[in-house]
Amino acid sequence: MTGIPESTASVALACDGLRYAFGETKAVDDLELTVRAGEVFGLLGPNGAGKTTAIRCITTLLPVPGGMVRVFGHDAAKERMAVRRLLGYVPQQLSADAGLTGRENVELFARVFDITRRERADRVARVLEAVDLTAAADRLAKTYSGGMIRRLELAQALVSAPRLLMLDEPTIGLDPIARTSVWEHINAVRAATGMTVLVTTHYMDEADQYCDRVALMHRGRIHALGTPHELRSELADRRRAEGEADPKPTLEDVFRDVAGSGLDEQGGDFRDVRSTRRTASRVG
Numbered sequence: 291m292t293g294i295p296e297s298t299a300s301v302a303l304a305c306d307g308l309r310y311a312f313g314e315t316k317a318v319d320d321l322e323l324t325v326r327a328g329e330v331f332g333l334l335g336p337n338g339a340g341k342t343t344a345i346r347c348i349t350t351l352l353p354v355p356g357g358m359v360r361v362f363g364h365d366a367a368k369e370r371m372a373v374r375r376l377l378g379y380v381p382q383q384l385s386a387d388a389g390l391t392g393r394e395n396v397e398l399f400a401r402v403f404d405i406t407r408r409e410r411a412d413r414v415a416r417v418l419e420a421v422d423l424t425a426a427a428d429r430l431a432k433t434y435s436g437g438m439i440r441r442l443e444l445a446q447a448l449v450s451a452p453r454l455l456m457l458d459e460p461t462i463g464l465d466p467i468a469r470t471s472v473w474e475h476i477n478a479v480r481a482a483t484g485m486t487v488l489v490t491t492h493y494m495d496e497a498d499q500y501c502d503r504v505a506l507m508h509r510g511r512i513h514a515l516g517t518p519h520e521l522r523s524e525l526a527d528r529r530r531a532e533g534e535a536d537p538k539p540t541l542e543d544v545f546r547d548v549a550g551s552g553l554d555e556q557g558g559d560f561r562d563v564r565s566t567r568r569t570a571s572r573v574g
């Protein structure tokens with residue numbers, strides 16, 4: 291942990307001792323996490339680490355049975371509607387309707403968020419433009435590529451102008467060009483609006499490149515936290531002290547070092563991108 295005191299104004303998300311269990315399985319186990327306003331924060335971990343469960347608690351889709359979650363100071367257990375209004379959420383599962391056009395999909399979300407009729411068309415057009423889907427807006431989503439669908443889902447989440455955008459594995463199953471495009475759009479919107487982004491990913495190279503800070507989660511807890519550079523440098527220093535000549539650890543090396551052999555016991559892997567979740571095939 292960084293140990294830097296955070297003023298309330300600069301904190302987008304605070305989890306304090308968050309716990310969530312499915313029966314005997316402690317999915318989230320005393321999670322301590324602070325995400326600063328305006329940063330892109332990566333929550334990383336192997337399959338089953340507890341990332342999605344934590345995200346569901348933060349988004350109020352699951353209750354908060356133990357500990358505390360605050361989004362911009364609002365208690366996720368007691369002020370659920372206030373928290374929901376501040377959040378945009380792109381889940382792992384498909385959230386676009388293949389039988390609607392891109393524009394209709396985003397309009398649906400605008401209605402759910404009670405955006406007035408007068409404002410709606412303009413807002414929908416603006417977020418479609420922000421994710422580069424203006425030209426394809428009136429085509430059915432089932433004709434979109436995997437990358438376009440992810441950008442459409444991004445537009446759906448952005449239409450309510452969230453202050454905290456939560457993305458659960460936004461680039462899973464996409465080719466490298468589509469992955470870069472999704473990240474470029476996330477970054478452009480962040481630069482334009484100052485929103486905070488919390489993202490989970492199994493792609494360590496993406497986390498290294500695009501996240502301001504990352505937390506390495508394993509078995510429901512955070513085991514390391516810092517900028518990707520800090521985490522890599524710490525491991526390099528340790529390896530150098532152990533006699534390695536010119537260590538150049540990757541973020542994946544850091545995670546293997548933190549999680550140890552437990553990773554293999556769990557059968558989890560950072561690159562375990564299940565083909566069944568391929569975005570394109572989910573829609574087709």
Ligand SMILES: Nc1ncnc2c1ncn2[C@@H]1O[C@H](COP(=O)(O)OP(=O)(O)OP(=O)(O)O)[C@@H](O)[C@H]1O
Nearest residue numbers: 312315316317335336337338339340341342343344
């Ligand atoms: N609905 C559920 N019922 C029972 N156990 C569950 C349920 N959802 C998750 N779990 C268990 O809780 C633990 C955390 O799962 P979770 O999906 O939060 O992990 P994750 O880090 O998001 O994994 P992935 O990277 O595969 O999405 C795992 O042991 C999982 O098997």
